[in-house]
Amino acid sequence: LAKTTQPISMDSYEGQEVNITCSHNNIATNDYITWYQQFPSQGPRFIIQGYKTKVTNEVASLFIPADRKSSTLSLPRVSLSDTAVYYCLVGRRNNNDMRFGAGTRLTVKP
């Protein structure tokens, strides 16, 4: 299983773009990169998944360089409600042994 490294915490202000980078140096050829969001007292919620280059949905964008050894989750124009813990996971698309690290605790300030 690929090990991931993320910053423990980040602060931002409302309206700013937030970029959270995840390092995964030993990513395997068949591995995908998936991000989840977790609010206090709730279960994680899927945000976005990608394999290479760029993926965008209504919530976020995921940037993956050619070597795939890192990825960046981009949240455009964050609001207070985006304060949460963000987890980066790397594994096969149908991998049942998902390893959540400690995640990145994002705090959005007014």
Next chain:
Amino acid sequence: NAGVTQTPKFRVLKTGQSMTLLCAQDMNHEYMYWYRQDPGMGLRLIHYSVGEGTTAKGEVPDGYNVSRLKKQNFLLGLESAAPSQTSVYFCASSRGGDTQYFGPGTRLTVL
């Protein structure tokens, strides 16, 4: 659709007691999972199931048992609870091992 529901929401046990946590999903998902989350940490997989009647061990299976007698339900049992099992337990389900949908969690305290 209710999605993934968990019963109970809170529970306090004494050391050595047993209990069962119930997870139910109404999305007709094949895969179901049980995780635990300790303060300041990410989730760790306890057991999972890829279909009715099948179960498999995850990262931290010791002290827990599971059963998947019906497709929509996944039970997590603690035969003899220990203080180290004080945690928040999350259940999740997925269609084919891809995106997981999580329940609201069960907060368990073992005294």
